[in-house]
Amino acid sequence: MDNDRVLRFGGAARFAHWGHTVTFLVLLFTGLILFTPALNFLAPVFGGYVNASLVHKIMAVFFTIIPLIALAMNFKGFIEWWKDVFSFGKDDIKFLMKFPLEFFGFNVEIPPQSKFNGGEKMNSVVTTTACVFLALSGYVMWFKDAFPLVVVQWAYPIHGLCMLIATCMVCMHAYLGSFHPGSGESFWGMWKGTVRSDWAAHHHGKWYDDVTKS
Structure with a gap:
């Protein structure tokens, strides 16, 4: 840093x-x-x-x-990510309540967030779950002769539903991370690895405080 x-x-x-x-x-x-x-x-x-x-x-x-x-x-980074996205507190709820205004570009005061804000946590959980079921149902469809007929029959609608969910989440994630006013720094965080300190302090205050103290 x-x-x-x-x-x-x-x-x-x-x-x-x-x-x-x-x-x-x-x-x-x-x-x-x-x-x-x-x-x-x-x-x-x-x-x-x-x-x-x-x-x-x-x-x-x-x-x-x-x-x-x-x-x-x-592996350590994965555990830290896992703990963060499943640690849903009152500040995350407050963030989600203000998220519709944030989504449409209004300037709102964001409650202090950890490395992942409330919206990113929900995106992580929903997208990861959808992708896991996409993969599992896809392999069942691929190797359908190895599974009972009822499992194969369920795999097709599950695969389609998870595809729709994952696609919607990816589109929203792409917009918020790359094109949404004020969130462009998120793209550089995932492209180069670093973000501006002032942006981190504003959008992820709890995480930024932890990083600067360490």
């Missing part, structure tokens, strides 16, 4: 974030090709319908492996 910037995300977190971003987007578009004939015009981008299916399966493997690699790279 220097006087102007503070380290927010290390290499393992950034690897997991961008690795999952790329694989999720490829999985989304190849999956939509397989899901509906209306998007067959996208199939040539991946070399045709059959190749789109192959790319989907390959990306599914990477989608599964990437978080495991990141976990091995920084």
Whole structure:
């Protein structure tokens, strides 16, 4: 940390974030090709319908492996993230109550937040849960002969529902992290690893105080 910037995300977190971003987007578009004939015009981008299916399966493997690699790279960081996103207090509730105004660009006073604010905590829990069920249901669909028929039948709607949930969360996350007024520094935190000290103090006061004291 220097006087102007503070380290927010290390290499393992950034690897997991961008690795999952790329694989999720490829999985989304190849999956939509397989899901509906209306998007067959996208199939040539991946070399045709059959190749789109192959790319989907390959990306599914990477989608599964990437978080495991990141976990091995920084297990302590994973535990800290886990504890933070599941530590939901009154300041997080206050943040969520003011979030609609924040979302539409109004200048509101934000209650002191930890490394992840109330919205980011909810996003982490919902997106992670959706992605876990996406992966599990996807593997059931892939190796359907190895599972009971009822499990396979449930896998298809679960996969579709989790895809919708994850896509909505990713779109909202992308907007808030990259395009929302005042939140652009979040992008640089995940791209370069550091954020401005004044931004950190304003948006994540509790975390910033802990970092500057250590």
